[in-house]
Amino acid sequence: MQAIIQEDQDVQKALSMIASLTLTPPEHRLLSCFVQDAVDPKAAALYVLQRASRNGKDLIRMETELYNLLEDWKRLVERCISGDEVVTCSTRRWILLHHEVVETMVGYLWLNLPISVRIIPTDVIAGLETPSGASLREILAVFVTMGELRQLSNWLNVPSDDLSQLRNTWTLAGTAAVAFRTGRIQILPDWISGKSANGLENSTCKYMLSYGLVRPFVGIENNEGKIVRSLEVVSISTKDPEGLPLPSAFLFGIHARFCNSLRWLQVQDQMQRGWPGSAFWHSCKTTFRKVINYTIPMFRHLWLYFPRWSRALTYRLLLKVGNKMYGRTLNWVQRVPFGLYIKHGPGKFVPSGEGPALGLVERYTNVAAPRLIDLLTTESETYLVMTRVPGTPLEEAIQSFSYAERSQLAADIRSYVSQFRQIPNPNSAAICSADGGPAFDYRLGDPAGPFHSEEAFNKHVIFRSSLRSAIHDHHHEIFFSHADFSPTNILVERGKLSGIVDFGCAGFYPEYWEYTKGIYGHFGLETAWLDTLSDAFSGLYKDELAAEKLLWENGNTF
Incomplete structure (x- = not known):
């Protein structure tokens, strides 16, 4: 397709x-x-x-x-958004009489305080035969084809006491029901079984669950309390295929086609309401943070006088408290009290160059980035303690940005890159991590280098001579780079850039690396981030990107 x-x-x-x-x-x-x-x-x-x-x-x-x-x-x-009370009393009684079967039907998915919802509300076809509904009927016939529209009408026009009503009904927990109604989750038929969506389903059917294209994604838990991942296989089953038939695969397919449109409609409504929160209080908090940032050097200077063992003990305690207060962020990154984050674990989880990179950014730029508090290594663990940068990951908010806000975001990123490029390289190697050691970058696979020239770097990344492009013979300036520009690492507040985090890959790289690495792994139908990043770099490095794509497509990194 x-x-x-x-x-x-x-x-x-x-x-x-x-x-x-x-x-x-x-x-x-x-x-x-x-x-x-x-x-x-x-x-x-x-x-x-x-x-x-x-x-x-x-x-x-x-x-x-x-x-x-x-x-x-x-x-x-x-019309595709159904309300809570969407199932008739007679159908509800039928479901409740077979509650044990309903539990089996929901099975792998979600069951707590179940809500029975229509897969496709009858409102979708209501009044389409009237003159006022003619235009809607016309576009619906184009969208699903006339044949599927007739089939859909047959499904939605059955009497309320007909057993076929159950095939347009799904019982879900409250949170999952809301997510399904609003298009945040799609149940995709035919991808697994390969069977026709028009036939009667057996006692068990397998589908693929998708969170669609529009972020932020909703985290849905199964009956074991585990998050169901997008594109994960889910099973729906019943003990009585004739008396309590499974939902129709055909109707699931129709619902899936509307899901992305449902989500974009919600994003549009959100944009019309404006960014949540008060602009005044946001300004006050921003001013307060600036004041706090001025005190960080003094606090850090005093804190580092404490013995290493007492600081390590404090960090272990903060990690436990933070886990209880904020939940687990990542296995090796934890938010803790006092506006801090701690990255911890064996050396491979805390790149040796990340602390020095934060120090360089603080010393030479005005970029809103974490401020390094401490980098402490014990016999078993390394603790990188840094301040928290406020904001929401861009990947969860960029869809709500207006075109003007996206342009301003690109300009702000351009300013960050310009400041990064003013940072001098204190190391003897040309291409390396911030502390002069091997470059740590997911694009490279294992840590590599350090390299004393771009030519030596190219020899490492070009693993077959047939993949060498003419652009690899061009000279590029070497600059300090964040090297992991990603919508997950760029934070925003109220439509504006608020900071950038995760300097684990930061170091000194060829000038194009910041752009091409920001593109790495971010392909698909949604191009908001790609367009913004291209704008931030003024459309430069297209030849370098083409050369990098050739290497990505033929390599096995990441």
Whole structure:
């Protein structure tokens, strides 16, 4: 399906036409989903092109027609959000009489205070046969095809006391029910079993659960209290396939096609409400943090006078308290009281260059980054103690950024990079970690180097001569780099950059490395981060990126 979307000229023309409209980011994505998530993307694309040319080639009329299509699509998508009380009393009684079977049916998934929800609400097709609903019927027929629309109508028009109602019903725990209704989770049929979505399911069916494309993702727990990962196989079963049949795979498939649109509609609503919290209190907190940052050098100077054993004991105590207060962050990173984070563990979990990198950033830049408090190594463990940088990971918020906010974010990242490049290299090696040791970077696999020239570095990363590109013969300046620009490490508050964290890979690298490493591992349909990063680097290093991609595709790093 992705090949059709990427290679079909009509699909690309329709998507380009949508991108040219003056819309918000979520509205662009919402209307694009009408094409990309359709049963037949080419047919949906041709419909968009036909709607655009309905009133001739006048640009204003073309845009007006597509705006009308967007509003119709929003109205249709809104119909897919079902409420809590969606199952009739008779159907509820049937489910409750078979509660033991319901538990088995939910099985692997979630069961606490179960809620029975419709997979596809009957509101989706309500009134489509009337003149006022004609436009919605038209676009629904294009989105799911006329054949599937007729089949969907048959499913949703069954009497309320018909046993088939159960095949449009799913019993979930409260949190999972909300996530399913709002499109945060998709149940994808056919990927595992390969069976037709139209047949009667057996006593057990396997599906693939997906959190979709739109962040932030919701963390859903199974009945064992473990988080269900995206694209994980889930089982749904029943002891009585005829008396209590499983939900319809066909209806799951229809629901999955609407999920991304549902999420983008919510993002649009959130953008209209504005960023949560008071701008005044945010300004006050920012000022307070600046005052606190001025006191850090003095506190650090005094704290390091304490004996090593007492500091190590304090850190172990803080780790236990932090785990109880904030929960486990990562196995080797823990938030602790007093506005601190502690990275801890054997040496491989705390790169030797991270502490020195934080010191260089604090000394030579105004970048909002963690301030190093202590780097303490004992016989069994290393403790890297640093201040907490406020904010939310960009990957959870960038979808809610306006285009203006994205442009400002790119400018702020550009400023950070410019400041990084002013940091002098105190080491004899040219390409190395901040302390002069081997470069620690996931892109390289194991720690490598240090290297005394770019040529020596290239010999290491180019593992086959056939993969060498002409750009590798060009000279590049060597600069200090964070080397792990990622939406998880860039923090934001109220639509603005608030800081950058995780300097474990930081060191001195060729000038293009900051950009290409930021792209590394971040491909897909959602390009908000890729576009922002390209803007931050003013569109430079395209040849270097192409050369790096060739190495990524043929290598086995990461």
